[in-house]
Amino acid sequence: MxxxxxxxxxxxxxxxxxxxxxxxxxxxxxxxxxxxxxxxxxxxxxxxxxxxxxxxxxxxxxxxxxxxxxxxxxxxxxxxxxxxxxxxxxxxxxxxxxxxxxxxxxxxxxxxxxxxxxxxxxxxxxxxxxxxxxxxxxxxxxxxxxxxxxxxxxxxxxxxxxxxxxxxxxxxxxxxxxxxxxxxxxxxxxxxxxxxxxxxxxxxxxxxxxxxxxGPLPGAGEWTHNLADIGNTACSGDTRTSSTVVPLWFGAPGPAVMTDRHWRPQAPLYKNGRLFVAGDDRIICTDAYNGARLWERNVPNSSRIAMMRDAGFLALAPDSLYVAVGARCLKLDVVTGQTMAEFTVPAKDREWGYIATDGNDLFGSAQKVGASYTAARTGRGAVGNQLGRGNDRSVITSTSLFCLDRQTGKLRWTYDGKSAIANAAICA
CATH class of the missing domain: 3.40.50.150 (Vaccinia Virus protein VP39)
Known part of the structure; x- marks a missing residue:
C-alpha cells in the first residue's frame, strides 16, 4: 500500500x-x-x-x-x-x-x-x-x-x-x-x-x-426505482455475480454535494450505462463504467430523506428521468439533463408523493403539502441531524393515486384512497 x-x-x-x-x-x-x-x-x-x-x-x-x-x-x-x-x-x-x-x-x-x-x-x-x-x-x-x-x-x-x-x-x-x-x-x-x-x-x-x-453486458441488471423496480423487490436482476470484485473507478461526486447517508436519502438509479445520483438538491449523472460526470443540474428542495418511511422521488425510464419535487414532476432527458416536460399533481393543494414508471405509464400519489422530510426542511445543524437520522419517523402517507401518460402528461385515471395510503407500501 x-x-x-x-x-x-x-x-x-x-x-x-x-x-x-x-x-x-x-x-x-x-x-x-x-x-x-x-x-x-x-x-x-x-x-x-x-x-x-x-x-x-x-x-x-x-x-x-x-x-x-x-x-x-x-x-x-x-x-x-x-x-x-x-x-x-x-x-x-x-x-x-x-x-x-x-x-x-x-x-x-x-x-x-x-x-x-x-x-x-x-x-x-x-x-x-x-x-x-x-x-x-x-x-x-x-x-x-x-x-x-x-x-x-x-x-x-x-x-x-x-x-x-x-x-x-x-x-x-x-x-x-x-x-x-x-x-x-x-x-x-x-x-x-x-x-x-x-x-x-x-x-x-x-x-x-x-x-x-x-452492447450491454450479458446478464447485467438495472435499478430504476428507489427499491430497484416498481415492485419494490430490491433486486437488480443482475446475473453477472462473482466472488471476485474489482473496482473500475472511484472519486467524484464525493461527499461534499451529497445528502448525509444517515438521513436515508434516495438510492442511486442505474440503466443503460448511466448512473443517476441524487445529491444535495441536485441530480448528477455519471458514466457507470468509468465515473465520468455527464451532467449535473440543481433541483431545489428535491432532497427527500427518511426513505424507510416514504417513497423515492426518482423514477427512471429508458429515455427519461422523472423527478418529483413539490407539486411537480420534472421529465429530464437522460442524455443531457434538460427538462423535456413538466407535469403537476392532478389534485388541489397537494404535492407529488410516490412516483414510478412502467412502459408509457407514469404513476404518482397526492400527499399533503410538506408531508415528506427533505434536507432543506430538516435543516443542517444538530437539530437537523436529530430529525433526519434514525428510524423514529412518521410514516408519510398520500390521499390518492393517479396515472399519467409519461410522454404527454395526460391523465389516465385516479383513485381516491378515502383514507391514508402509506407511500412506502405502494408497489405494482
Whole structure:
C-alpha cells in the first residue's frame, strides 16, 4: 500500500485530476470540472499547416458519428495530441491521448501547456498500446491519431476495444480523405479481425472508417426505482455475480454535494450505462463504467430523506428521468439533463408523493403539502441531524393515486384512497 501511495503522489494529472496506480492497473479519480468547461480556443496549440484541414475533417466526422456520446475519450496512438485537441474543443469529452513515442508525448504536452490547455480536459500519457495501464471500459469513445498521420493501425485492436464501455461505447478508427499516408482497407480489416472484433466499415467521400460498438453486458441488471423496480423487490436482476470484485473507478461526486447517508436519502438509479445520483438538491449523472460526470443540474428542495418511511422521488425510464419535487414532476432527458416536460399533481393543494414508471405509464400519489422530510426542511445543524437520522419517523402517507401518460402528461385515471395510503407500501 505504501508503494501505491507514493506512486499516487507522483502521478501526472489525468482528466483534470489524479489517478492512482495499483500493481495491475490504474484506477480513475475523475475531474470535478463539468463537461463543457475548461477548454479555451483563443490560442491554437498547433501550427496552421497542411494537416489542419485533415484533423478538422476527422474530428468533425467523429463528433457527428458518435452522436450523443459524452464523457471520456481515449485517443489510441495520440501522436502529439492534435486530434485530441480537436475533440476536446467540442467540450463533449475529457480526452486522454496514449502514445508509445515519449518524445511525441512531451512535444504535445509542451504545445498544449503553452496554449494553457493542458490538464483540464486534455492529457497525454506514454504507454504501450498492446498493454495499457487502465481498467476496462475507461472510455465512451476510442479513436486513433496514428492512422491519420502514419496510415497504420497502432498496437492491438483487442486492447483498444477493451477500453470501450458497454451500453453504446464506440470505437471509431480510420482516416478522412487526403491524409499523407493512405490506410489500405485490407490492413484495417486484418487488424480488426486479429482483435476478434465485429465491425462495420464505410469507405466513401468522408474517408475510410471502421466502427465497433459494445452492447450491454450479458446478464447485467438495472435499478430504476428507489427499491430497484416498481415492485419494490430490491433486486437488480443482475446475473453477472462473482466472488471476485474489482473496482473500475472511484472519486467524484464525493461527499461534499451529497445528502448525509444517515438521513436515508434516495438510492442511486442505474440503466443503460448511466448512473443517476441524487445529491444535495441536485441530480448528477455519471458514466457507470468509468465515473465520468455527464451532467449535473440543481433541483431545489428535491432532497427527500427518511426513505424507510416514504417513497423515492426518482423514477427512471429508458429515455427519461422523472423527478418529483413539490407539486411537480420534472421529465429530464437522460442524455443531457434538460427538462423535456413538466407535469403537476392532478389534485388541489397537494404535492407529488410516490412516483414510478412502467412502459408509457407514469404513476404518482397526492400527499399533503410538506408531508415528506427533505434536507432543506430538516435543516443542517444538530437539530437537523436529530430529525433526519434514525428510524423514529412518521410514516408519510398520500390521499390518492393517479396515472399519467409519461410522454404527454395526460391523465389516465385516479383513485381516491378515502383514507391514508402509506407511500412506502405502494408497489405494482
Amino acid at each position: 505504501q508503494e501505491t501511495r507514493d506512486q499516487s503522489q507522483q502521478c501526472t494529472r489525468r482528466f483534470g485530476s489524479r489517478c492512482a496506480p495499483t500493481v495491475r492497473a490504474w484506477l480513475f479519480v475523475l475531474a470535478l470540472v463539468p463537461l463543457g468547461r475548461g477548454v479555451e480556443t483563443a490560442r491554437a496549440p498547433y501550427p496552421d499547416d497542411a494537416l489542419t484541414p485533415i484533423y478538422r475533417a476527422a474530428a468533425e466526422h467523429i463528433l457527428n458519428a458518435t452522436e450523443d456520446a459524452r464523457g471520456n475519450c481515449i485517443v489510441f496512438g495520440a501522436g502529439t495530441g492534435r486530434l485530441a485537441w480537436r475533440l476536446a474543443e467540442s467540450q463533449r469529452f475529457r480526452v486522454l491521448g496514449v502514445e508509445e513515442n515519449s518524445e511525441a508525448v512531451m512535444a504535445g504536452r509542451k504545445a498544449l501547456h503553452a496554449a494553457d490547455l493542458y490538464g483540464t480536459q486534455i492529457t497525454l500519457q506514454a504507454g504501450t498500446l498492446t498493454n495499457l495501464r487502465y481498467r476496462d471500459y475507461a472510455a465512451a469513445v476510442v479513436v486513433s491519431d496514428a492512422i491519420i498521420t502514419d496510415g497504420r493501425c497502432p498496437g492491438s485492436a483487442a486492447e483498444m476495444f477493451r477500453m470501450v464501455r458497454p451500453d453504446g461505447g464506440i470505437a471509431l478508427i480510420g482516416q478522412p480523405p487526403n491524409c499523407p499516408k493512405r490506410l489500405p482497407r485490407k490492413h484495417l480489416e486484418s487488424w480488426l479481425r486479429d482483435g476478434g472484433l465485429t465491425y462495420q466499415i464505410t469507405d466513401d467521400a468522408r474517408g475510410i472508417w471502421a466502427r465497433v460498438e459494445r
